[in-house]
Amino acid sequence: MEFHVILLLIFIFFLCFCYSFRNKNGVPTNWPIVGMLLPLLANVPRIHDWITEVLEKYQLNFLFKGPWFTNMEMFVTLDPANVHYIMSKNFKNYPKGSKFNEMFDVFGDGIFNVDSKLWEYHRKMAHTFIGHPKFNQFLHEKVWEKVEKGLIPVLDHASKQGLVVDLQDLFSRFTFDTICTLIVGSDLRSLSVDWPNEPFLKALDDIEEVIFRRHVVPMSVWKFFRWLGVGKERKYKEAWEILDEFIYKRISEKRSEELFKQEELKHKEASVGVDLLTLYMDQAQGLSSTNVKNNLSDKLLRDTILNFFIAGRDTTSTALAWFFYLLSKNPRVESKIRQELDTIMDTNQDHDKLVYVHGALCEALRLYPPVAFEQKASMESDILPSGQHVYPNMQIIFNLYAMGRMKSIWADDCNEFKPERWISERGNIKHEPSYKFLTFNAGPRSCLGKNMAFTQMKAVVATIVRNYKFQAIQGQLVVPDISLMLRMKNGFKVKVCKFQ
Numbered sequence: 001m002e003f004h005v006i007l008l009l010i011f012i013f014f015l016c017f018c019y020s021f022r023n024k025n026g027v028p029t030n031w032p033i034v035g036m037l038l039p040l041l042a043n044v045p046r047i048h049d050w051i052t053e054v055l056e057k058y059q060l061n062f063l064f065k066g067p068w069f070t071n072m073e074m075f076v077t078l079d080p081a082n083v084h085y086i087m088s089k090n091f092k093n094y095p096k097g098s099k100f101n102e103m104f105d106v107f108g109d110g111i112f113n114v115d116s117k118l119w120e121y122h123r124k125m126a127h128t129f130i131g132h133p134k135f136n137q138f139l140h141e142k143v144w145e146k147v148e149k150g151l152i153p154v155l156d157h158a159s160k161q162g163l164v165v166d167l168q169d170l171f172s173r174f175t176f177d178t179i180c181t182l183i184v185g186s187d188l189r190s191l192s193v194d195w196p197n198e199p200f201l202k203a204l205d206d207i208e209e210v211i212f213r214r215h216v217v218p219m220s221v222w223k224f225f226r227w228l229g230v231g232k233e234r235k236y237k238e239a240w241e242i243l244d245e246f247i248y249k250r251i252s253e254k255r256s257e258e259l260f261k262q263e264e265l266k267h268k269e270a271s272v273g274v275d276l277l278t279l280y281m282d283q284a285q286g287l288s289s290t291n292v293k294n295n296l297s298d299k300l301l302r303d304t305i306l307n308f309f310i311a312g313r314d315t316t317s318t319a320l321a322w323f324f325y326l327l328s329k330n331p332r333v334e335s336k337i338r339q340e341l342d343t344i345m346d347t348n349q350d351h352d353k354l355v356y357v358h359g360a361l362c363e364a365l366r367l368y369p370p371v372a373f374e375q376k377a378s379m380e381s382d383i384l385p386s387g388q389h390v391y392p393n394m395q396i397i398f399n400l401y402a403m404g405r406m407k408s409i410w411a412d413d414c415n416e417f418k419p420e421r422w423i424s425e426r427g428n429i430k431h432e433p434s435y436k437f438l439t440f441n442a443g444p445r446s447c448l449g450k451n452m453a454f455t456q457m458k459a460v461v462a463t464i465v466r467n468y469k470f471q472a473i474q475g476q477l478v479v480p481d482i483s484l485m486l487r488m489k490n491g492f493k494v495k496v497c498k499f500q
């Protein structure tokens with residue numbers, strides 16, 4: 001009897017597989033027992049394009065059904081009215097939810113992974129510190145220092161030696177060094193001509209890849225692998241250890257610095273700006289409430305720092321890599337950027353005048369949003385503006401990549417790279433509502449580092465376009481990877497020449 005059941009199951013799986021490979025028109029069928037899992041698995045290598053096709057067909061909303069025994073039902077929506085409702089209007093009913101917390105367990109109690117009171121606490125602290133004038137001063141100084149002492153020497157070296165450079169790796173090192181300096185106050189100089197190996201960078205990549213994979217298999221399956229300590233889950237555990245070791249080391253260094261250089265540090269702070277970890281520790285020192293003091297334990301600092309690393313490193317570097325990829329395909333845009341740069345005397349001081357550059361960056365962020373997925377879970381039953389009924393603890397997924405490619409949202413030319421889309425007739429930046437341009441999220445949980453990211457991106461774009469020309473290596477396949485961030489699978493390789 002048992003044998004027959006197994007045979008029957010194999011037969012159903014076989015049918016579904018044949019169907020999902022044959023069915024290239026993007027309409028997943030809801031199969032008995034396995035639901036839509038097999039078409040999903042078959043399309044994982046091109047998940048974003050597949051979702052784009054499905055959601056275009058289903059007019060922005062789609063209910064995904066997983067296998068009946070796994071509780072894997074998800075409502076996928078790109079509808080701006082739903083986004084606005086969930087992210088802002090009825091924000092309280094849509095936390096990230098317990099499933100999110102489990103999938104992102106390495107984030108601990110950091111800002112990305114918590115809801116309600118603890119999130120409010122993190123948000124308030126992060127908002128105060130990122131907006132702190134001393135931190136802003138520090139940001140500008142350190143970004144330009146990295147451009148001059150890191151980016152330019154490496155690109156000069158590559159152009160002299162005729163080397164091929166992977167731009168994704170280059171920008172990843174640039175933002176890692178910058179974010180490391182901004183967050184913990186030390187520059188690890190991963191961006192240098194000898195291209196050192198940095199295990200922390202690799203560990204971050206591994207973590208992001210495995211978290212993504214946890215989204216496309218039933219929770220019980222990846223939890224079982226985690227329990228066994230095998231496969232990708234083993235890689236995840238090892239990466240977690242590397243991250244912990246790195247961050248706890250920085251915290252303990254900073255604690256000794258705090259103890260022994262209290263006076264000197266205050267003086268330094270007053271004159272030259274300060275990193276986020278110091279601001280957090282300083283705040284804890286000044287707080288009388290023992291509760292908050294205890295909250296700022298090493299563990300909470302570790303979670304806070306790790307969340308900032310993930311928020312700030314890969315997002316900005318991924319955006320830059322796709323930006324230069326799009327530029328290589330659109331020489332017209334590159335020469336318009338050069339024309340704009342010719343009118344600007346001091347790029348460091350005149351960021352706000354870079355209107356065309358800003359439009360081009362927004363356009364790249366629309367087509368290739370670094371955070372390609374977002375998710376929420378409902379607390380209570382509700383009805384969304386699209387008419388979808390939502391039950392408690394239902395998973396709601398937003399695919400930002402697909403959202404930037406919907407004709408009904410961005411017009412028929414939505415697949416073209418047109419910075420002009422972002423510029424008004426009067427020559428100013430055109431504002432697009434965040435529930436339409438969701439790249440930096442919308443509502444109370446919108447990105448706190450948007451300005452920080454634009455400061456870095458504009459410094460890099462202006463320096464590179466002014467001084468260098470990239471020649472893309474022919475025949476390379478530039479496609480999105482399967483990861484939490486929309487990284488490129490094989491990077492983007494170019495030859496570097498000086499621009500005369």
Ligand code: HEM
Pocket residue numbers: 111112123126308309311312313315316319369370371374375438439440441444445446447448449450452453
């Ligand atoms: C191009 C660069 C960036 C993009 C596209 C981006 C995008 C996003 C998105 C989509 C979210 C919402 C994530 C979620 O809730 O699941 C977010 C949140 C956040 N971002 Fe960014 N981000 C960028 C750069 C940065 C930088 C440089 C920082 C600074 C360290 C930063 C700090 C944060 C923080 C702290 C949050 C959490 C907000 C909250 O939950 O209240 N981001 N960002």
